[in-house]
Amino acid sequence: MYIEFILKKGILCEATIDHRQHSITVSRSGVKLEIPPGAVTSGKRKYVYVGVSWVDADRCNSIDGKRRVSPVVVCGPPGTKFNKPVILSFPHCVKYDEDQPCPLKVLWKNTNGGKRGGDKWTECSDEDTTLRVAIGENRCVVYTEHFTKYTCVCEQVDHPHEYLRLSVMAYHTVRSLTMPINVRVYIGNANPDEKEYIKREERDLRGTISDSTKFINLHGNSDLHINVEVESEGYQCKGDDNRNRWKYIALRITRNGKSWFAIVSS
Structure with a gap:
């Protein structure tokens, strides 16, 4: 069971979860959060929320010269951690030639007091063992053990195949x-x-x-x-x-x- 709010700063779904499996979907946005069994310690409960940010500082069209092509997804409270990765998925709106290198990148934004790279968008890296990213034809999927903000950008939107x-x-x-x-x-x-x-x-x-x-x-x-x-x-x-x-x-x-x-x- 979760509750959805439409606020001036975005759409937000909140829930209190336990050790069982949970799924939260944000309407109209295509954003979905799946929490597998065991991600929360048995006997414990966590308050979580997921949504889409409408804050101007988050939803700017360009990030470091790259065009944003997905919602800015907010997962919180910031810094919330799990025993195993949770699955966050959201849509992107770019079509590209699959024979060419994928021009899309998923970024995360620190929202926890500057303890992890500062308040700046950072590309999800294969060297980061706390998250893994998969990008498909229509969706981005992030497997993560901690909550922050995520979005997707395109590096080469003026390429003729995109x-x-x-x-x-x-x-x-x-x-x-x-x-x-x-x-x-x-x-x-x-x-x-x-x-x-x-x-x-x-x-x-x-x-x-x-x-x-x-x-x-x-x-x-x-x-x-x-x-x-x-x-x-x-x-x-x-x-x-x-x-x-x-x-x-x-x-x-x-x-x-x-x-x-x-x-x-x-």
């Missing part, structure tokens, strides 16, 4: 054919948890999704500025009978002169 992956999800409310089409457009990281959250919200609003989620590939390391505008809207017929008409709206998504389109239809 791009940031974002998804466009557009919904409209089903109404009479004579009513205007109201459209809600979501642009976010292409991770399943975030998309599932949007779908749940739209089910409450009785919204209808487009035929599929649209993906846009963003090359380069310039700041992200996206403009979304309505290209066209109206009705089309599937046959001679007007009762078979369906609504549609075409959205133009533009970044730095390059355009993508998302067609929304009922």
Whole structure:
């Protein structure tokens, strides 16, 4: 059992754990903390929390010249230690050529009074015996014995085989054919948890999704500025009978002169 809070500084899930297995998932973010049996001494209990930081000093787009491509994940209380590694996983939004060296690095940030390298982002090293990192197609996995902040950066975002992956999800409310089409457009990281959250919200609003989620590939390391505008809207017929008409709206998504389109239809 854990409790989730949405705060000005981020999203936070907290729990009190014991020697048994525990799993904590932070909604909308794709962040998950798994604590194996025996990580806490039998008969002992620990208060822990995990979440996503929205603090400006943490979520800066660039860290030492490298672009941040994942949430800043907070595990605490700072300095909390375990008998065996716990498993922290979170999504990243970079697609890269698997035949090339992986351009992604996981960083940790000391939050325990400067006792371990100062208040500075540091690359997770193979020489550090207290943690191990695995980076997959969509996620970073950190096996660690102590709590701090973690994030993922990309060293070569302007490489031609790399791009940031974002998804466009557009919904409209089903109404009479004579009513205007109201459209809600979501642009976010292409991770399943975030998309599932949007779908749940739209089910409450009785919204209808487009035929599929649209993906846009963003090359380069310039700041992200996206403009979304309505290209066209109206009705089309599937046959001679007007009762078979369906609504549609075409959205133009533009970044730095390059355009993508998302067609929304009922």
